[in-house]
Amino acid sequence: MAGLRVGGLASGMDIDQIVGDLMKAQRIPLDKLLQKKTTFEWQRDSYRSINTKLNTLHTKLYDDFLAPNSFNKKTVSVSNDNVVSATATSAASGTLSIQKVEQLASSSYGVGSIAENTPSTKTMKELGISGDQNVKLGVLQTDGTMKDFDFSFKETDTINDVVKKINDKGAGITALYDEKSGQLSLSTKATGKSTEGAEIIDREKSGFFSSLGFADSENLASNGTNAKVTVNGAEIERNSNSFTVAGFNITLKEKTATGVAPITLSATTDVNSMVDKIKAFVSNYNDLISGMNDSLKEKKYRDFPPLTDEQRKDMTDKEQEMWDEKAKSGLLRSDSIVSSGLSDMRNAIYGKVGTGDNIIDTLAEMGITTSSAYSDGGKLVIDEEKLKKALTENPDQVVKTLINPGEKTTTEDTRGIIQRLRASMKEFTTKIETKAGKSTWTDQQYTIGKSLIDTNTRISNFQRRLEDMEARYWKQFTAMEQAISKANSQSGYLAQFGQG
Template identity: 50%
Template structure:
């Protein structure tokens, strides 16, 4: 049960205000604990923001450089894009080729006879199918093999159902029915043919039917030869043909109109009467743009990191208490907290050591590429600016970079993107070789920085017990809880003292009134 509080009825004093004023002084250490907690939280958040920027840069490096094909750009041009379009893959090499197209690849096709008095909604029973039938259909696939599937048709199926079952089968064929002409068309989804002998093979045909072969009896498809040259099967599609062309004097065939030879993807679109010239070369401009993007993103990152460890600390601007915020405008609070948050990572060893390692990563030699070759950034025109205040930002000598890419692009690519490892002397532990490319080195260093920051500042999924600032926060929170209990005891003590004073004054007043009454009565 809470003790009775008497608020100045006898003394006439504002006891509530007196206790509040006394407690303000008592709460000063508590305010400092809250300020300490706020600083830890700001510092934690500042570290996590740094980790986000590091993780973003690491992801950028992975997406753009870890696969050399994402960086090593090739370009290919065709003298006649309307007939032959080309695309250079990373495996292509500088070359000039000529191609003449004599035949385009085509899919096998077939058209049924006219189905009289029918539409897509006509049921097979109306066309004479009396019982369920199972038909095995064989079709040529894109990989050059034949595939078969058994499809069941019932008298209640409509012609539209037949089309749907064919299209949804695993045979990779297309079927349509035209209500106007009352004919069905079937084609393979893949172009080309496997015919190598003088037999007119069907690329899609009926192998067998357990019941009525509706494709012969209802739809009127003609007969042809199966894949083995046997005659008498119902032929649903034939006439597929390969693309035929002459490349650099060599006659070739491909099942598709799109094919890759020596790292160049060709798409033939039309038969040609004159040779088409195809040129493949290194996309130097594209690679320069990629390197320029890398330099800009690296400079942006280390600029942010350097700003954080150099940021001025304003110790005269501690975090505001709730009482102080009540007396300030939102703009004043914003400006104050901007200074209060400044410099929380000033001189931080994790970040400064990480920056130093990143600079070493950039300028150390990449082993395993060869002798007297391009194996450092500076050798292809990337160096640090001469301004000390820039903190190691990179600059590009574009003439030197272009010359390196034109003379030996493979070595530039390896210097940046090569996968490798560190080798150490077993006795001394000294590094004897580092075959990691610069991008891999940077990523390894960044991951190390991220791990060290997580040990100190954690990440959103961590509990306070899993990182050092979290432990400090937990300690401060415990101190706050202890101090709040202490303040409750102090406030109760003040109220007991003032209540006792009020009670004493009340007794004194009663005694005074009694004495005055006694004297007044004796006169």
């Protein structure tokens, strides 16, 4: 509980003002600690901003270059797209000839006949099925295998209920009931022929579907077909109309007519797509290093420390904004982590891939060089004509130079340039995280965080000292006021005797 404070009633002095001025001087070290804390927080956020940009480019490089079929894209021309459509993976090359599409893959279906005009609300019991029924069905799946599913039907279930239970099971069966014809259809979602001789099988011959009009108590659907096609003279059979051969993703649309000329599929490198991705990479890389170079060169205004709350009270919003802009400038000026990270990134993209005598094994040989302007800080520039020529004449070597998995040894580095750059960026990110952490980390896990903990502890201790100091000042002034008041009382009392 705070002691009694007497605010200058006896002395006539403004004790509040006096104590405030005394404390203002004592607060100067605390203000410096608070400014130091703010600087740590700003610096942490500046580092994390760089990491955000590094992670964004790191992900984009994977999406554009390393993900399957993302960079080494091929286009396919088809001589008869009424019968066949096709796309290509990076493995596709040359041509394929489809001499004949003999048969398309189809799904299997079976139909049970109950009775015409039987309402879908009729229950199993009303159809002569007594008691609850447990049925195990083997069903053809899209991967060509058979998989078993258990179904439970109650005698109180309606035809609608049975249809819903089958469709909701996720077994790969589509059930359909038509009231007018009284027919219940079961069909497989997968196409193709099962090796078991049927595509929907009642494993235990329960008789449940026989009671719903299916002629065969075991094989409920057995008329699926496989696709049959002749490719480059080889007779191929698949359980789906979409399949891959020699890197070509083929989709069959219809059977070929007798006497129709063979269908030719030709794969060519999609140069324009590759050029666009390389241009996007160069642009994103340049933006990233430009921002970091700016941070390293940014002027430091030492006469503009972070504002305290008290200082902000005396400034307009515009004045605060202008002050903060200078206070935040130069937080990473000449920073060793950023400098070394930039250097490692440059080294990653300038080096030769491997030690062989390949025609194209550097960025320069495919038309990507460093800007000659010193002020550009290592930005890349593209000779688009040279790049297109390299991709047209030797696409496989360009792809290898950029994205070869490879490995780094003491004698050579066979990793592609994109692989090297991503590895360099990952190391850079780790160094920044050690210094500035991540938003999900606690302050104990990174260097600046530990400095913040120490600064916060010093701030708390100093604030307690200031509270004690202010209490002491008030105690002293209160004692003075009380002494003056007592002296005034005694003087008045003695004055009475003098008047008598």
